Amino acid sequence: MRLIMQQATASQQAQHSESPLVARITTDPAEIHQALQLRYRVFAEGMGANLPTAGEGIDKDSFDDVCHHLIVKDVHNDCVVGYSRILTNELAEQTGGFYSATEFDLSNIIKPGKRYMEIGRTCxxxxxxxxxxxxxxxxxxxxxxxxxxxxxxxxxxxxxxxDGYSKAIAVIDYLREKHFTSEDMRAEPKIQMPSTSVDLDGKSLVPPLLKAYLRIGVKVCGEPFLDKDFNVCDALILLGKDDMNQRYLRHFVKTEG
Structure with a gap:
């Protein structure tokens, strides 16, 4: 498995000139523990998630024992400042399936003979x-x-x-109008979010991370899953390899020469 090694561009580092940033997949137990602590701070302390491992000050579940841990590290301060975990078809077989399958019926999404990578817990x-x-x-x-x-x-x-359901409903209304997949590529949520009419500009309320996903070219596979433990609703995103916005992606990907 190829390790990912990246360093922030000059313009990116300028915003943290004394804190060089490096992205890589790590197997180091200390870095993984830092990542789990970061997840706890973001999801439990920041968003009010109810985590079974809260007493340990980390966010951890069974998927973390087999996934690949992608981190962004501030090497100057020796701390993990960004994170996403990766599950592939092969890794998901070891856990009994993808994490998304605990929230959605993926029968219209997973196609035989295709290779999938699932990202999660991004923060x-x-x-x-x-x-x-x-x-x-x-x-x-x-x-x-x-x-x-x-x-x-x-x-x-x-x-x-x-802040309640209203803002989330407005976001989903916007996504439904502009960014849903075709009907044959929808995933049914196992717990649906309550629906009501709201008069809010959903486009302006899209979270920054989801906004970045949309700019890359992802589509949303239908209605969201209500995750009461994490105090969020989850939208299932999907991106085909040929559907990536390469122009936008070039801002992020270091050219190999």
Whole structure:
């Protein structure tokens, strides 16, 4: 399995000139533990998620024992500041299926003979949300997808319910109008979010991470899953290898020469 090694571009580093950023897949236990702590800070402390491992100050589940851990590290401060985990078809077989399958019926999504990579638990340290970290994560994800000949990228993109359902419903209304997949590529959520009429501009309320996904070219596979434990609704995203917005991606991916 090819390791991903990237460093922030000069313009990205300028925003953290004393904190060089590097993206890579890690197997180092200390770095993985830092990543699980980062997830806890973002999801539990920041978003109010109810985590079974909260007493340990980490976010961890059974998928973490077999997944690939993609991190962005501030090597100056020796800390993990960005994260996404990766599950492939082969890795998912070891866990009984993809994480997305715990929330959605994927029978219309997973096609025989195709290779999938699922990203999840993607998060960025609040002190590093300038765009550089998410750029490096996307660069790493795209390189992994290409190097391992993946046909599709998928995952769950979370929309916070911290302010109630109205804003999330407005976001989903916007996505339904502009960014849903075709009817034959929809995934039914196992728990549906309540629906009501709202008069809000959903486009302006799309979370930054989901906005970046949309710019890359992802589509949303239908209605969201209501995740009460994480206090979010999850939109299932899907991106075919030929549907990537290469022009936008070039901002993130380091050219190999």
């Amino acid at each position: 960025v340290d609040p002190d590093y949300r300038s765009g550089a970290v998410i750029g490096l994560l996307w660069g790493g994800i795209a390189q992994y997808m290409s190097a391992n000949k993946m046909d599709y990228l998928m995952g769950c993109a979370s929309i916070s319910l911290a």
